[in-house]
Amino acid sequence: MGKRTQARACAIIVAGGSGTRFGNPGGKLLIDVAGKPLIAWTLEAFDAAEHVDRIVVVCPPEKADEMRSLAVEPYAISTPVAFARSGSERQDSTRNGLDAAGDAFDVVLVHDAARPLILPETIDAAIEALVDADDGMDVAPEESSDGRLLQCRASDDCSLHALDGVVCGQPAVDTLKIIDADGCFVETPPRAKFWTVQTPQVFWTESLRRAYTWADCVGFVGTDDSSLVEGMGGRVRGFESPRDNLKVTLPEDLAPVEAALRERR
Numbered sequence: 283m284g285k286r287t288q289a290r291a292c293a294i295i296v297a298g299g300s301g302t303r304f305g306n307p308g309g310k311l312l313i314d315v316a317g318k319p320l321i322a323w324t325l326e327a328f329d330a331a332e333h334v335d336r337i338v339v340v341c342p343p344e345k346a347d348e349m350r351s352l353a354v355e356p357y358a359i360s361t362p363v364a365f366a367r368s369g370s371e372r373q374d375s376t377r378n379g380l381d382a383a384g385d386a387f388d389v390v391l392v393h394d395a396a397r398p399l400i401l402p403e404t405i406d407a408a409i410e411a412l413v414d415a416d417d418g419m420d421v422a423p424e425e426s427s428d429g430r431l432l433q434c435r436a437s438d439d440c441s442l443h444a445l446d447g448v449v450c451g452q453p454a455v456d457t458l459k460i461i462d463a464d465g466c467f468v469e470t471p472p473r474a475k476f477w478t479v480q481t482p483q484v485f486w487t488e489s490l491r492r493a494y495t496w497a498d499c500v501g502f503v504g505t506d507d508s509s510l511v512e513g514m515g516g517r518v519r520g521f522e523s524p525r526d527n528l529k530v531t532l533p534e535d536l537a538p539v540e541a542a543l544r545e546r547r
């Protein structure tokens with residue numbers, strides 16, 4: 283039984299990047315931000331989320347002890363935390379985290395360790411949005427316009443759920459441009475067709491597993507996990523969440539993140 287829903291949920295916190303664009307030699311996830319290691323803020327948010335039953339931190343094996351002693355143990359995190367080995371691409375890290383999650387969880391959430399402003403209530407609400415989408419669902423077979431199966435009744439190859447995943451993000455607010463090889467603008471597509479998305483990205487475990495199997499078969503590499511589920515023909519919806527869920531990517535990202543965390547304290 284989950285802490286509050288009937289769905290058991292495991293959070294996969296991907297923390298295996300090198301932080302090249304941030305530029306700190308030891309990486310960015312253990313730097314002090316508003317009095318705590320950056321990743322400790324992220325872990326505390328998942329610990330405080332009522333629906334998260336387990337946390338898997340995916341990082342280089344030689345960093346796991348340091349992460350545990352600096353960012354887990356000092357913060358009295360009560361949700362069980364396990365560690366898994368990261369891979370060379372983010373997608374490899376998620377795959378390893380998914381393997382480490384095991385078979386006991388109905389739902390998995392993939393979250394960038396580098397997004398410490400995530401709120402427990404956003405995490406819980408995103409899980410509820412996925413689970414509640416099944417209420418009163420019609421599981422009649424449904425096909426997309428190009429004939430891919432989106433949803434069906436009982437079969438090994440398709441989901442019994444209304445949605446395969448929900449992804450935190452927002453409808454785009456800026457005007458978007460398509461560029462040519464010289465970097466010149468060639469088109470301004472209608473903004474209403476776009477969302478910008480972040481993490482957490484929440485999936486039924488079996489849907490994300492099938493998506494990773496599909497991606498391995500066809501050699502698909504995406505910049506987020508949702509793109510694998512979309513690619514296999516799954517149904518994913520955006521979950522509108524606070525805009526301040528910034529990823530610490532560049533050095534200048536630190537000041538607004540630190541200010542927001544200090545204000546929360």
Ligand SMILES: Nc1ccn([C@@H]2O[C@H](COP(=O)(O)OP(=O)(O)OP(=O)(O)O)[C@@H](O)[C@H]2O)c(=O)n1
Nearest residue numbers: 296297298299300301302303370371372395396
């Ligand atoms: N092989 C990788 C690459 C990235 N990540 C994680 O994915 C998240 C998003 O990546 P990003 O913030 O872009 O981090 P880095 O890959 O570390 O940054 P850079 O590209 O500048 O090296 C981060 O929490 C990062 O640790 C990961 O677990 N494994």
Ligand SMILES: C[C@](O)(CO)[C@H](O)COP(=O)(O)O
Nearest residue numbers: 372394479480481505506507
């Ligand atoms: C998954 C992600 O956070 C969605 O916005 C993002 O794509 C990861 O960042 P990266 O720079 O592509 O690793």
